[in-house]
Amino acid sequence: MAHAYTPGLKVTTNIKLRKERRLPLKGDVIVKIGDKVSADDIVARTELPGDVETLNLAGKLGVMPNELKQFMKKNEGDPILKGEIIAESSGFFGLFKNQIESPIKGTIETVSDITGQLILRAPPTPVEIDAYMDGEVVDIIENEGVVIESKVTFVQGIFGIGGEAQGIIEPIVHNPKDVVEAAIINESHRGKVLIGGSYVTKEAIETAVKVGATGIVVGGIDDAVLKEFLGYEIGVAITGNEDKGITLIITEGFGKMNMSPAAFRLLTHHKGDHASINGATQIRAGVLRPEVIVPLEASTKTHKTKDYSKGVEEGETVRIIREPYFGIIGKVTELPPDLEVIETESRVRILKVKTEDGKILTIPRANVEIIEA
Amino acid sequence: MEKERELNRILATDCGSTTTKAILIEKKDGEYRLIVRGEAPTTVEAPFEDVTRGVLNSVREVEELTGRELLEGEKLIYPAKGNRGIDIYVSTSSAGGGLQMMVAGVVKEMTAESAARAALGAGAIVMDVIATNDRRRPHKRIELIRDLRPDMILLSGGIDGGTVSHVVELSETIKAADPKPRFGTGFELPVIFAGNVDAREAVKERLDKITALSIVDNLRPILERENLGPARDAIHDLFMEHVMAHAPGYKILMVWTDVPIMPTPGAVGALIQTIGEKQNINxxxxxxxxxxxxxxxxxxxxxxxxxxxNLGMSYSVSNVLTEAGMDNVLRWVPFSLDKNDLGNRVRNKMIRPTTVPMSLKELKLEQGIAREALRLALVQHKGMAVGLKGVQQERTISDAFEQTASGAxxxxxxxxxxxxxxxxxxxxxxxxxxxxxxxxxxxxxxxxxxxxxxxxxxxxxxxxxxxxxxxxxxxxxxxxxxxxxxxxxxxxxxxxxxxxxxxxxxxxxxxxxxxxxxxxxxxxxxxxxxxxxxxxxxxxxxxxxxxxxxxxxxxxxxxxxxxxxxxxxxxxxxxxxxxxxxxxxxxxxxxxxxxxxx
Incomplete structure (x- = not known):
């Protein structure tokens, strides 16, 4: 394969970012191209079909399914209120009527003359989507959603939990090596996106939830801490729907890992700024990484980002992403074209990395990622 | 199968979720041999959104490696003559997550299990099995169908001449869910009915208008026999017509191939089956x-x-650890490793799935995890590869000493x-x-x-x-x-x-x-x-x-x-x-x- 490397995570001072905001089902778009929107402005809405309730009507009335229709007081498609009579059997001489009431408000969807089942549908649930980040509507996806564009500072994490949220950026450590402990989190952190260093403890996450912090962005977390906090183990990396009262974004990986200096610098620089964050992660087809977005003034000049699609080059800064050197950052000094035999006896394409303390390491190309800046 | 025709050069591709692999086979001295293999990234997703780009790139690599000329522009050259052209082109596909199905049957252990076997045999991932005795409330089943958004549903149930009402109930559940396919909004979801012949009309009445309904022979016509062939064939046909046809570029690829594109696991299964039959082995x-x-x-x-x-070595590696438990993984590792360290290493592999072990210790750990993934997969296989359940067994006196329950x-x-x-x-x-x-x-x-x-x-x-x-x-x-x-x-x-x-x-x-x-x-x-x-x-x-x-x-x-x-x-x-x-x-x-x- 031509590109045997992992494309790195973006840590960008200012880029033009586009976000698609799509409804789960077709509906109405309520903004137009050129509109300036704030993160919490509603841009589209629709209605999800209501839940379904089944009722064994023939059984309840004590009649055969094919006789059911003659006892119906309401027909397919009719709206119905909770407690309203749906069907009624006449009983003896008009006495002892057996009346069946609707258990929900909604509509009668179907009456089956084979199974004797009645299907009722509850009223639809309205669904709205917001703009998620401040910006401008640059495209409309007819009946489905919009595309918002904005100049932003953009930092991607490697893994996260919890969905979209907004808050004010608040660094709570001084150094990317620092650990986030419960003692440094307090009531003033309500509504804030807390920027940490290398690690976060379980007690710190719990305290952050208690004081109402919006999110925590930190270099590493222990697998065991995450498991205790969530109450279950993460099996497959598809996250974003956790409802734990906070969005957690891990920038480097599992274990104690210093946040990359570039990400730490950038996030602390934006202290006090409004940010949109999302912990949703999906690592299979259609990769989705967690993110921190800080909208900038529209007049801010954007940097041209380097095209990393050609792969890693000499002189590039990379991070090693596999044991025994996980987390070490260095510069690529050599990219030998031929396959080489490594300690495992596998023949792989490698590169040489000079670490910050001057050591030269030979690493499979698959085990580094470019630090995109 | 058509009469085996004279083929001198065969091109085959497999469009996987990440890589498209092409192989070239030639007949030499009366026997068929592999000449070369080429590969290129699969191009189903953005920015390309056209599977044929990856196919062409992989074929071009085959051309470069062999010096053969197989393409004229973007067209395959037919027939093979000297160093030019091919005689046949075939392909499989698992791009876009493969074929994801839901199956439904009346009794979980009987018709629903047969339906699951038919779907798996055709190469599908069975997302869930719905049965009238699955202990779910009807609205839960409806929610499930709606939430999972399968590519296709296989509905079975009732032996021929058996229950109609339960089968109709299942079709009403599907109708109420009004399922939409994963790809191609605006298209109807393919549903195959392979159940009781007596229920066909009622099922048709309920599902024909809102789904792309196909009706095939009952996959469990009598309790003692499965007839999975027609349902499997229908799955393959609908996979082509409805699922693949909506994936980017497949309409063109379908025209290029000389036989229908098969789901990748379906093709592997066909080969294993052929080997078993030809060599008369297990x-x-x-x-x-x-x-x-x-x-x-x-x-x-x-x-x-x-x-x-969810048992795999990169995207799902974390789940192997979760399902097997740390002790089961560590029993294969010949050195001590702290459990917290193990947990972190495995989750790190999950979030950076393309990395490879670079130390011997890491290799030993990874191969230990592989043992557990394989072991658990075999446990699941043993549970599904069973005799028909619910079958009355005739026993002789000698069987009394070797009692095997139905469904063993x-x-x-x-x-x-x-x-x-x-x-x-x-x-x-x-x-x-x-x-x-x-x-x-x-x-x-x-x-x-x-x-x-x-x-x-x-x-x-x-x-x-x-x-x-x-x-x-x-x-x-x-x-x-x-x-x-x-x-x-x-x-x-x-x-x-x-x-x-x-x-x-x-x-x-x-x-x-x-x-x-x-x-x-x-x-x-x-x-x-x-x-x-x-x-x-x-x-x-x-x-x-x-x-x-x-x-x-x-x-x-x-x-x-x-x-x-x-x-x-x-x-x-x-x-x-x-x-x-x-x-x-x-x-x-x-x-x-x-x-x-x-």
Whole structure:
């Protein structure tokens, strides 16, 4: 394969970012191209079909399914209120009527003359989507959603939990090596996106939830801490729907890992700024990484980002992403074209990395990622 | 199958979720051989959104590597003449997450299970099974169908002449869910009805207008018999017409291929089935991928396939740890490792799935995890590859001593003749002996079992080719696809450590192995000596305890592995003792390079 490397995570001072905001089902778009929107402005809405309730009507009335229709007081498609009579059997001489009431408000969807089942549908649930980040509507996806564009500072994490949220950026450590402990989190952190260093403890996450912090962005977390906090183990990396009262974004990986200096610098620089964050992660087809977005003034000049699609080059800064050197950052000094035999006896394409303390390491190309800046 | 036509050059591709692999096969001196393999990234997703780009790139790589001219612009050249052109082009596909189905049947253990087998056999991932006795409330079933958004639904239920109302109830559930396919909003979801003939009209009335309904023969016409063929064929047809046709670029690819595109696992299954039938053997194929592990088996002519959707070595590696538990993974690791460290390492592999082990310790850990993924996948396979449940069994007096309930597993490791491993962890293990031992530890074959791996993962290509040209497919499979590792001899039983377990007379030599030991006898590929294997009184090699067996053993790149650790294999719980044993076995089979562990 031509590109045997992992494309790195973006840590960008200012880029033009586009976000698609799509409804789960077709509906109405309520903004137009050129509109300036704030993160919490509603841009589209629709209605999800209501839940379904089944009722064994023939059984309840004590009649055969094919006789059911003659006892119906309401027909397919009719709206119905909770407690309203749906069907009624006449009983003896008009006495002892057996009346069946609707258990929900909604509509009668179907009456089956084979199974004797009645299907009722509850009223639809309205669904709205917001703009998620401040910006401008640059495209409309007819009946489905919009595309918002904005100049932003953009930092991607490697893994996260919890969905979209907004808050004010608040660094709570001084150094990317620092650990986030419960003692440094307090009531003033309500509504804030807390920027940490290398690690976060379980007690710190719990305290952050208690004081109402919006999110925590930190270099590493222990697998065991995450498991205790969530109450279950993460099996497959598809996250974003956790409802734990906070969005957690891990920038480097599992274990104690210093946040990359570039990400730490950038996030602390934006202290006090409004940010949109999302912990949703999906690592299979259609990769989705967690993110921190800080909208900038529209007049801010954007940097041209380097095209990393050609792969890693000499002189590039990379991070090693596999044991025994996980987390070490260095510069690529050599990219030998031929396959080489490594300690495992596998023949792989490698590169040489000079670490910050001057050591030269030979690493499979698959085990580094470019630090995109 | 059409009459096998004269083919001189065959092009086959497999469009996987990440890579499109092309192989070129040519007929030389009367036999079909693999010439070369080319690959390119799959281009189903943005920014390309056209599968044919990846196909063309992989074919261009084949052209470059062979000097053959196969394309004129973007068109395949027909027929093969000299260095130009091909005679046939076939393809498989698992791009876009493969074929994801839901199945429904009246009784979970009967028609619903048969429906699941039909879907799995056709190469689908079964997202969920709905049955009238699944203990879910009706609205929960409806929510499930709506939330999972399958590519297709297979509805079965009722033997012919049996229940109608339960089947209709299921169709009403589907109707109420008003399911929408994953791809192509605005299209109707394909639903196959393969249930009671008497329910056809009622099902049609309910589903015909809102879904793309196909009606085929009942997959369980009577309790005692499954008839999965028509449902499987319908799944393949609808996969092409409805699912693939909406994936980017497939409309064009479908025109290019000379036979319908098959789902990748369906093609592998077809090949395993052909091998079982042709060689009249019991065979098991396993493909351990990044996200899923598939197992295919043929026992006494019965074909079964299972897919363990969340057991894999990269995207799903975390789930292997979750399902197996840390202790089960660590029992294969010959050094101490803190559990928190293990958890972090595995989750780090999950979030950066393309990394490779670069130290020996990491390799040993990864191969330990692979053993657990394979073991769990086999447990699932054994649970699905079962005889029909609910069948009244006729018994004779002799059966009274060997009571087997209906629904017992068909997988009998003692009767298994061949295991074929596939997928990066097995096919690309640095030493072939590592692949052998992973298969042995995970599957614990019993008696005499041949082991092989797929050299470059071309079973999908050969599977779809076998549907049009069995000769070409089986010849290439035999000569170029299979790497014969050798034969495993594993007596069943448990004896005190150090007691004599087995004696083998072969090529004039007598080899003795004690209980608790493993031994490797190098024997080259192609060598087929006759051997007399005599187990001690504690062990059974197929004919009963202490009874000798005469058999032809097959060599391979590893050789003959004699595994006298006993069955079931039990590892010591004491760390030091376990490390000593694992290291001793690794040394006996020369599994890892001789590097001193810290």
């Amino acid at each position: 065979v098991m194929g396993v493909d351990i991928g990044g996200a899923t592990t598939d197992i295919f088996s043929v026992f006494d002519g019965n074909f079964n396939r299972t897919v363990s959707a 597993t068909l997988v009998n490791m003692m009767d298994l003749d061949l295991i074929v491993g596939s997928g990066g962890t097995l096919s690309h293990a640095p030493r072939r002996a590592q692949a052998s031992l992973m298969l042995i530890d995970a599957f614990q074959p019993e008696g005499i079992t041949r082991l092989a791996v797929d050299s470059i993962f071309m079973m999908p290509h050969l599977g779809v080719l076998s549907s049009v040209h069995e000769k070409a497919a089986t010849e290439v499979f035999d000569k170029d696809c299979l790497i014969r590792l050798g034969t495993c001899i594993a007596p069943v039983g448990i004896a005190p450590l150090g007691k004599e377990a087995l004696e083998i007379k072969m090529n004039g030599d007598v080899i003795k192995v004690n209980s608790g030991d493993m031994k490797l006898i190098p024997l080259d590929e192609g060598e087929k000596p006759r051997a007399v294997i005599k187990p001690s009184k504690y062990f059974d090699i197929g004919e009963g305890r202490g009874k000798e067996v005469e058999a032809t053993l097959r060599g391979g790149v590893v050789g003959i592995i004699i595994d006298c650790r006993g069955r079931p294999l039990v590892l010591p719980t004491n760390d030091a003792e376990r490390f000593e044993r694992l290291n001793r076995w690794n040394k006996a089979l020369s599994i890892y390079p001789d590097v001193k562990e810290e």
